[in-house]
Amino acid sequence: xxxxxxxxxxxxxxxxxxxxxxxxxxxxxxxxxxxxxxxxxxxxxxxxxxxxxxxxxxxxxxxxxxxxxxxxxxxxxxxxxxxxxxxxxxxxxxxxxxxxxxxxxxxxxxxxxxxxxxxxxxxxxxxxxxxxxxxxxxxxxxxxxxxxxxxxxxxxxxxxxxxxxxxxxxxxxxxxxxxxxxxxxxxxxxxxxxxxxxxxxxxxxxxxxxxxxxxxxxxxxxxxxxxxxxxxxxxxxxxxxxxxxxxxxxxxxxxxxxxxxxxxxxxxxxxxxxxxxxxxxxxxxxxxxxxxxxxxxxxxxxxxxxxxxxxxxxxxxxxxxxxxxxxxxxxxxxxxxxxxxxxxxxxxxxxxxxxxxxxxxxxxxxxxxxxxxxxxxxxxxxxxxxxxxxxxxxx
Amino acid sequence: xxxxxxxxxxxxxxxxxxxxxxxxxxxxxxxxxxxxxxxxxxxxxxxxxxxxxxxxxxxxxxxxxxxxxxxxxxxxxxxxxxxxxxxxxxxxxxxxxxxxxxxxxxxxxxxxxxxxxxxxxxxxxxxxxxxxxxxxxxxxxxxxxxxxxxxxxxxxxxxxxxxxxxxxxxxxxxxxxxxxxxxxxxxxxxxxxxxxxxxxxxxxxxxxxxxxxxxxxxxxxxxxxxxxxxxxxxxxxxxxxxxxxxxxxxxxxxxxxxxxxxxxxxxxxxxxxxxxxxxxxxxxxxxxxxxxxxxxxxxxxxxxxxxxxxxxxxxxxxxxxxxxxxxxxxxxxxxxxxxxxxxxxxxxxxxxxxxxxxxxxxxxxxxxxxxxxxxxxxxxxxxxxxxxxxxxxxx
Numbered sequence: 104x105x106x107x108x109x110x111x112x113x114x115x116x117x118x119x120x121x122x123x124x125x126x127x128x129x130x131x132x133x134x135x136x137x138x139x140x141x142x143x144x145x146x147x148x149x150x151x152x153x154x155x156x157x158x159x160x161x162x163x164x165x166x167x168x169x170x171x172x173x174x175x176x177x178x179x180x181x182x183x184x185x186x187x188x189x190x191x192x193x194x195x196x197x198x199x200x201x202x203x204x205x206x207x208x209x210x211x212x213x214x215x216x217x218x219x220x221x222x223x224x225x226x227x228x229x230x231x232x233x234x235x236x237x238x239x240x241x242x243x244x245x246x247x248x249x250x251x252x253x254x255x256x257x258x259x260x261x262x263x264x265x266x267x268x269x270x271x272x273x274x275x276x277x278x279x280x281x282x283x284x285x286x287x288x289x290x291x292x293x294x295x296x297x298x299x300x301x302x303x304x305x306x307x308x309x310x311x312x313x314x315x316x317x318x319x320x321x322x323x324x325x326x327x328x329x330x331x332x333x334x335x336x337x338x339x340x341x342x343x344x345x346x347x348x349x350x351x352x353x354x355x356x357x358x359x360x361x362x363x364x365x366x367x368x369x370x371x372x373x374x375x376x377x378x379x380x381x382x383x384x385x386x387x388x389x390x391x392x393x394x395x396x397x398x399x400x401x402x403x404x405x406x407x408x409x410x411x412x413x414x415x416x417x418x419x420x421x422x423x424x425x426x427x428x429x430x431x432x433x434x435x436x437x438x439x440x441x442x443x444x445x446x447x448x449x450x451x452x453x454x455x456x457x458x459x460x461x462x463x464x465x466x467x468x469x470x471x472x473x474x475x476x477x478x479x480x481x482x483x484x485x486x487x488x489x490x491x492x493x494x495x496x497x498x
Numbered sequence: 499x500x501x502x503x504x505x506x507x508x509x510x511x512x513x514x515x516x517x518x519x520x521x522x523x524x525x526x527x528x529x530x531x532x533x534x535x536x537x538x539x540x541x542x543x544x545x546x547x548x549x550x551x552x553x554x555x556x557x558x559x560x561x562x563x564x565x566x567x568x569x570x571x572x573x574x575x576x577x578x579x580x581x582x583x584x585x586x587x588x589x590x591x592x593x594x595x596x597x598x599x600x601x602x603x604x605x606x607x608x609x610x611x612x613x614x615x616x617x618x619x620x621x622x623x624x625x626x627x628x629x630x631x632x633x634x635x636x637x638x639x640x641x642x643x644x645x646x647x648x649x650x651x652x653x654x655x656x657x658x659x660x661x662x663x664x665x666x667x668x669x670x671x672x673x674x675x676x677x678x679x680x681x682x683x684x685x686x687x688x689x690x691x692x693x694x695x696x697x698x699x700x701x702x703x704x705x706x707x708x709x710x711x712x713x714x715x716x717x718x719x720x721x722x723x724x725x726x727x728x729x730x731x732x733x734x735x736x737x738x739x740x741x742x743x744x745x746x747x748x749x750x751x752x753x754x755x756x757x758x759x760x761x762x763x764x765x766x767x768x769x770x771x772x773x774x775x776x777x778x779x780x781x782x783x784x785x786x787x788x789x790x791x792x793x794x795x796x797x798x799x800x801x802x803x804x805x806x807x808x809x810x811x812x813x814x815x816x817x818x819x820x821x822x823x824x825x826x827x828x829x830x831x832x833x834x835x836x837x838x839x840x841x842x843x844x845x846x847x848x849x850x851x852x853x854x855x856x857x858x859x860x861x862x863x864x865x866x867x868x869x870x871x872x873x874x875x876x877x878x879x880x881x882x883x884x885x886x887x888x889x890x891x892x893x
Contacts (some may be wrong), residue, residue, distance in 0.1 A: 104696070104728035104729060104755065104756060104757065105699070105757045105758065106699045106700065106701050106729065106756065106758040106762070106763075107666050107667035107698065107699025107700070107758075108619065108620075108622045108667045108668070108669060108699065108700065108701050108758045109619065109620030109622055109667070109759065110618060110619055110620055110757070110758050110759045110766055110767065111620050111800075112615060112760060114618065114766055114770075115772070117769065118603070119769075119807055126646035134629050146622070149570055149573050150573065150882055151567075151570070152562060152567060152570065153565050153566050153570040154564045154565050156565065159562065159564060159565035162561045162564075162781065163558055163561050163562070166554050166557045166781075167554065167747065169548060169549045169554060169560070169744070170548050170551065170553075170554035171548055172546075172547060172548050174743070175547065175548040175549070175744075176547070176744040177544035177546065177741075177743040177744050178544050178744055179744050182559070187879060198890045209708065211606055211778075212773070212776045213638070214774070214776045215774060215775055215776060217774075218661060218773055218774025218775070219774060220546060222506060223505060223506050223509065224503065224504065224505055224506055225504030225505055225506050225507060226504055226885065227503045237773070239774075241773045242773055242774055244768075245617070245770070246772065271502050272501070272502035272503045272504070273503070274503060300501075301499070303502070304499075304500070304501045304502025304503065305501065305502070306501050307504050334499060334501065335893050346570070346572075347797075348572040348573045348776075349564070349570075349572050349573055349574050349777075349779065350564065350570040350779050350780070350781065351695050351776065351777070351778065351779045360499065361499060361501065361733055362499065362500045362501065363500065363501040363502075363503045363504070363505050364504065364505050365500070366505060368501075368505070371506065371509055374512065374640075374725075375640070376511075376516075378512070378614025378632075378633060378636045378637055378640065379607070379609070379610060379612055379614060379632075379637055380609070380610055380613070380668065381607045381609045381610060381614075381743075381746065382744075382746070383746065384604075384744065384745050384747065384779060384781075384782055385607055385744045385745070386779075386781060386782075387562075387779055387781075387782075391528050406865055411550045422848050428644070441647055456812045474889055483535070498775035
């Protein structure tokens with residue numbers, strides 16, 4: 104039946120993404136045309152290695168607690184159990200970053216926080232890098248916000264800069280190491296954004312979901328930069344660092360000193376979460392705690408090291424062929440320039456047809472992604488090595 | 499620092515609730531003034547019995563799967579694994595209710611769905627019963643919606659009716675069996691709302707979180723009513739039926755035939771969830787599946803039966819004393835009239851001072867809750883029996 108209620112018109116501003124369905128379609132056609140071809144997928148944006156033993160042990164124990172009256176737990180605190188908030192704070196502390204537990208709000212993931220935080224803001228100018236993780240843009244479009252894309256390119260290593268921006272009171276989304284480009288801000292690069300925010304009364308929403316992949320001397324948290332506690336919210340996740348994509352735990356840091364319109368921002372987030380969220384499962388919180396404590400982190404970092412080797416393999420081939428790329432060093436993503444001036448979909452087809460390797464066309468992440476291509480390090484070492492050999496031959 | 503960004507002004511429309519903090523304060527004062535008093539809490543809105551063995555077994559198995567490469571699972575489908583959606587569909591089927599799996603969207607709980615579904619709507623008149631579970635009202639206020647409270651009273655058994663309503667294109671929130679009143683619609687009572695929605699092009703958002711407590715011949719799902727598939731969304735949860743308050747799993751049913759503004763409503767929900775949500779943990783989904791399959795449901799219903807006995811004890815005392823109440827029969831909540839014309843806070847103090855029993859003042863759930871009081875059945879049998887004895891003596 105056609106009802107007489109009004110729906111949210113802004114939803115029509117979000118164009119349906121056919122990126123991954125189109126990829127699936129072309130891969131299927133390729134597989135059918137040549138059933139003997141061993142197609143290798145380097146387009147996966149999801150982890151493939153299992154949870155660390157310390158994590159599953161903690162979760163199994165928690166499940167058993169939930170099965171006994173004496174140790175059963177009902178509603179969890181909306182912002183996370185203290186043991187988890189402390190573990191997250193301790194994790195930052197081990198990198199010399201001071202984030203008090205009370206400013207940490209646990210959640211079911213960075214994507215959810217990125218999407219839900221839009222609720223607490225009014226009508227601001229929203230600055231979003233291009234190319235970008237689509238959630239920043241789509242969640243703001245769906246809320247009717249005025250979004251402005253910040254073009255990035257090879258010249259700036261696909262990192263946005265505040266140069267030439269005028270106006271004030273912006274909300275700026277930054278992701279470093281970035282998705283899809285894998286590019287990481289230097290301290291100076293990130294400092295220029297913190298200074299911009301301080302100067303213009305803007306808020307930075309900093310997505311640090313890939314912090315575990317940092318190997319160079321680049322920031323893994325925005326709070327390594329002086330002044331960030333006055334103007335930046337950080338959203339992080341265990342998805343990529345501890346394989347939690349299917350287990351769901353992230354968090355948001357809102358320094359209590361940040362205010363807007365006379366109201367501390369964290370009060371709005373607490374209100375939002377207390378009204379529309381009911382905490383994350385106790386079992387997951389125990390797993391997350393274990394993933395952040397030294398033993399679990401060490402075990403999880405073995406998986407990260409495995410992915411890193413894959414990234415290094417891909418990067419090595421590109422270096423040998425003189426192909427421009429960002430990422431790989433501090434990221435599971437390798438963002439390469441398509442050879443011979445091909446568009447990203449043309450290169451997709453070429454790579455699939457000639458090498459039976461699947462990647463992700465950069466155009467799927469924004470206009471500035473055209474002519475570039477994303478490969479990921481989340482496959483098996485064997486398959487990645489084989490794929491890299493084929494790629495190198497093709498380039 | 500004070501930033502120059504605009505926050506969501508509508509958040510100031512939601513008054514901070516001091517209900518539970520005020521209760522805690524008064525209980526603490528009572529305990530301190532008389533340390534020997536054995537205070538019994540019948541105000542708990544949270545389950546206390548453990549997860550069923552079938553559920554914890556399924557969850558332990560799932561945790562082990564997540565710890566092995568061969569069986570590890572990354573991102574779950576945003577709307578839930580097919581095995582869970584099928585289990586929910588099968589659960590409805592065992593009550594003779596036809597809900598296709600494809601119309602079921604799994605989530606981390608009914609509260610989250612109730613809050614998040616506001617995203618997909620535009621500016622409509624929102625009808626909300628009084629007294630009410632605060633989430634319906636607060637989430638709409640925070641989104642700047644025009645809300646109208648539907649007063650209920652003893653005369654209609656605290657069930658709202660559409661009598662006298664004019665206009666069209668409303669969104670109507672109904673909860674049955676209700677929170678805080680425990681009152682359940684008869685088939686005719688609910689039919690009058692479905693007819694109203696059909697006639698006025700309105701949408702019903704039906705919260706059936708307490709369906710497991712139904713014992714009489716009253717609907718446990720809105721889809722038992724003819725025509726509901728054309729105008730009603732149902733939100734349900736395992737929190738109360740299977741003790742999932744700290745494990746988090748609920749779902750939303752959106753019949754694919756419901757449209758507004760030419761767009762199927764479920765498409766908007768799918769877009770919302772795909773953009774701002776990332777599915778629920780695999781481990782939880784396996785636990786939820788087990789809770790819905792016959793063995794897990796049977797085991798979980800033993801807990802429900804335990805709570806029901808508590809509710810019956812409370813109801814028995816009130817009947818013997820001739821005190822008006824709703825609930826208890828199809829609900830873990832007993833909504834009683836305060837004796838001697840006391841206000842709900844006056845009765846709270848009386849009950850606490852004279853009987854050392856804690857309940858929840860009805861005024862905390864809306865203006866029409868004044869003069870009424872909520873007792874819950876989630877305590878232990880022994881404590882409930884003791885509390886009921888004290889209550890009966892007081893009345």
